[in-house]
Amino acid sequence: xxxxxxxxxxxxxxxxxxxxxxxxxxxxxxxxxxxxxxxxxxxxxxxxxxxxxxxxxxxxxxxxxxxxxxxxxxxxxxxxxxxxxxxxxxxxxxxxxxxxxxxxxxxxxxxxxxxxxxxxxxxxxxxxxxxxxxxxxxxxxxxxxxxxxxxxxxxxxxxxxxxxxxxxxxxxxxxxxxxxxxxxxxxxxxxxxxxxxxxxxxxxxxxxxxxxxxxxxxxxxxxxxxxxxxxxxxxxxxxxxxxxxxxxxxx
Amino acid sequence: xxxxxxxxxxxxxxxxxxxxxxxxxxxxxxxxxxxxxxxxxxxxxxxxxxxxxxxxxxxxxxxxxxxxxxxxxxxxxxxxxxxxxxxxxxxxxxxxxxxxxxxxxxxxxxxxxxxxxxxxxxxxxxxxxxxxxxxxxxxxxxxxxxxxxxxxxxxxxxxxxxxxxxxxxxxxxxxxxxxxxxxxxxxxxxxxxxxxxxxxxxxxxxxxxxxxxxxxxxxxxxxxxxxxxxxxxxxxxxxxxxxxxxxxxxx
Numbered sequence: 397x398x399x400x401x402x403x404x405x406x407x408x409x410x411x412x413x414x415x416x417x418x419x420x421x422x423x424x425x426x427x428x429x430x431x432x433x434x435x436x437x438x439x440x441x442x443x444x445x446x447x448x449x450x451x452x453x454x455x456x457x458x459x460x461x462x463x464x465x466x467x468x469x470x471x472x473x474x475x476x477x478x479x480x481x482x483x484x485x486x487x488x489x490x491x492x493x494x495x496x497x498x499x500x501x502x503x504x505x506x507x508x509x510x511x512x513x514x515x516x517x518x519x520x521x522x523x524x525x526x527x528x529x530x531x532x533x534x535x536x537x538x539x540x541x542x543x544x545x546x547x548x549x550x551x552x553x554x555x556x557x558x559x560x561x562x563x564x565x566x567x568x569x570x571x572x573x574x575x576x577x578x579x580x581x582x583x584x585x586x587x588x589x590x591x592x593x594x595x596x597x598x599x600x601x602x603x604x605x606x607x608x609x610x611x612x613x614x615x616x617x618x619x620x621x622x623x624x625x626x627x628x629x630x631x632x633x634x635x636x637x638x639x640x641x642x643x644x645x646x647x
Numbered sequence: 648x649x650x651x652x653x654x655x656x657x658x659x660x661x662x663x664x665x666x667x668x669x670x671x672x673x674x675x676x677x678x679x680x681x682x683x684x685x686x687x688x689x690x691x692x693x694x695x696x697x698x699x700x701x702x703x704x705x706x707x708x709x710x711x712x713x714x715x716x717x718x719x720x721x722x723x724x725x726x727x728x729x730x731x732x733x734x735x736x737x738x739x740x741x742x743x744x745x746x747x748x749x750x751x752x753x754x755x756x757x758x759x760x761x762x763x764x765x766x767x768x769x770x771x772x773x774x775x776x777x778x779x780x781x782x783x784x785x786x787x788x789x790x791x792x793x794x795x796x797x798x799x800x801x802x803x804x805x806x807x808x809x810x811x812x813x814x815x816x817x818x819x820x821x822x823x824x825x826x827x828x829x830x831x832x833x834x835x836x837x838x839x840x841x842x843x844x845x846x847x848x849x850x851x852x853x854x855x856x857x858x859x860x861x862x863x864x865x866x867x868x869x870x871x872x873x874x875x876x877x878x879x880x881x882x883x884x885x886x887x888x889x890x891x892x893x894x895x896x897x898x
Contacts, residue, residue: 416792423784423791448790484871489810490802531802532810533674539699540674541667547795548802551741551782559740559783587881596884610881613874623864630838630861633847634885 400557401497401506402428403546404466406521409435409513415446416543417510418457422450424554430466430507431459446543463509463521467577471504472497472618475517475525476545478538483612485528493529494552504574508549513542523608524577524584524615575624583624583631584611590635651808652748652757653679654797655717657772660686660764666697667794668761669708673701675805681717681758682710697794714760714772722755723748726768726776727796729789736779744780745803759800764793834875835862841886 403421408414408431418429431438438459444451451457460466467473474493488496497506508529511517522528531548533540540548575583588597588607597603619627654672659665659682669680682689689710695702702708711717718724725744739747748757759780762768773779782799784791791799839848839858848854870878 416795419790419792420795422788423782423795425785448792450788450790453788484874489806491806531674532805532808534676534805534809537673537701537704539670539701541670541699544667544671544674544795544798547798551799551802554783554785555740555742557783558785591881591884594884594888596881606877609874609877613870613878619864623860626857626860627864630842630847631885633842633845634882636845 399501399505400426400428400553401508402430402470403550404430404432404463404507404509405434405542405546406432406463406466406509406517407435407512408510408542410542411436411440411442412446413513413542414440414457415443415448415450417546418443418447418450418455420543420547420550422453422455424550425557426550426553427454427456429455429457431457432463432466433461434459435512463524464578464581467507467524467581469505470507470577471574472500472506472527473525473577474506474508474527474529475522476508476510476529476549477517477522478530478533479516480528480530481519481522483522483528483608485522485525485612487528487530489531490529490549490552493527493549494556496527497553498556504576510542510545519608520604523611524581526615526618573621575619575621579621579624580615580619583619583628584614586628587614587631590631593635650752650756651677651679651804652759653681653721654801655681655683655714655758655760656685656793656797657683657714657717657760657768658686658763659761659793661793662687662691662693663697664764664793665691665708666694666699666701668797669694669698669701669706671794671798671801673704673706675801676808677801677804678705678707680706680708682708683714683717684712685710686763714775718758718775720756721758723751723757723778724776725757725759725778725780726773727759727761727780727782727800728768728773729781729784730767731779731781736773736776738779738781740782741780741800741803744778744800745807747778748804749807761793761796830872830875831865831870834870834879835865837879838882841882844886 403417403426405414405417414431414434421429438457480487493508500506509517509521509525591597597606654668654677656665656668665682665685672680689708731738744759751757760768760772842848848857
């Protein structure tokens with residue numbers, strides 16, 4: 397079985413949902429479950445009850461303080477969201493997301509991220525995603541439970557990775573050595589730091605939005621590690637100002 | 648919205664699962680829920696709790712003494728089963744079942760039937776089905792919860808009845824007004840011009856290669872016109888140097 401995408405639950409509230417999510421993951425061959433600041437901590441007995449033994453059967457849980465930490469090693473990120481939020485991202489349903497992740501097998505590690513039960517994902521998490529995953533639900537009743545939402549994706553993954561449809565998929569791994577998310581984060585931070593110094597973020601109350609917009613513009617690019625280096629070199633050169641870059645090219 | 652298939656739960660045990668099934672049904676536009684001999688009777692408060700209001704929002708429950716009664720008016724029946732039982736039936740996954748039901752719209756009423764939590768469907772129920780629906784789950788962990796199993800089918804139905812697949816979406820629905828190539832070119836030229844002034848392109852014989860690398864990093868991004876403007880603003884700010892951007896933000 398190919399390496400499956402990670403499932404990231406961002407600030408989940410109920411242990412029951414974590415357990416139920418693990419259960420569907422394991423059914424469809426997925427084992428990497430990452431929790432960002434689970435409300436009730438971890439481990440959580442309520443999760444065990446609902447997992448039907450999925451944790452013992454291979455679903456590995458890791459817990460993180462920040463989303464950024466959870467994204468270590470992730471090269472492609474889909475965000476589950478019911479609202480498209482006006483962000484300029486690729487959009488698709490669970491099948492599209494599963495196909496995109498499947499096509500990337502061998503190029504890096506994908507993740508599908510889900511927000512908290514009540515509130516969904518915060519905007520800054522959506523901003524750093526490559527893909528918005530949204531389900532065709534009835535406009536008058538958009539109310540999937542968290543674990544149900546995870547289930548819909550996992551079932552699509554199972555079709556590609558386990559099911560009879562598995563042999564229809566082809567691995568389109570034509571991309572180079574993709575930059576993991578943490579390198580992209582450092583690149584953004586570098587960019588934003590220099591923009592901050594240049595006085596770009598003004599007025600202050602719009603800073604977060606401006607950062608989200610910049611990250612959204614740059615995040616879709618399937619950056620390779622080499623490209624990240626190249627772009628950081630460019631930022632550095634611009635930040636130093638006209639005529640000064642040559643002397644520091646070696647650092 | 649077309650008339651959706653019925654969901655039949657045959658001898659379900661837990662009210663929670665009935666409620667959760669109703670919840671996913673309603674999300675994906677399905678409203679006909681038929682219960683055959685529910686263990687704990689009906690109505691069931693545990694079902695209400697898990698339904699998230701689906702019953703008030705249109706999911707109609709009817710209760711039957713026998714499967715035969717529940718099948719009144721049904722012209723095509725799929726049975727969810729993990730084992731194929733050696734029966735000579737058409738077999739497929741949830742997508743196949745949804746497509747088959749969808750293709751029958753207008754010809755009669757379809758139903759998808761699920762068995763009890765522990766035991767699944769009895770053989771005599773499977774025997775009267777037209778189609779065996781089986782999911783591509785991991786052979787070492789076939790353990791979907793009843794409501795999760797319902798969820799997998801309903802999500803496939805939603806794709807056909809509600810989703811963009813009804814009109815074959817092209818995945819780019821969330822992208823705004825994409826920047827034409829000439830705007831991208833001007834953005835690159837602007838970027839490179841400032842990098843040139845900053846002394847970034849050195850040694851000279853590598854300039855063309857360095858430009859190609861930068862463009863390659865940025866070209867894949869499906870930039871919108873708004874994003875091009877945003878990025879050009881950032882370049883301008885950096886190029887002007889630290890602390891000077893604010894005064895020119897309006898130009």
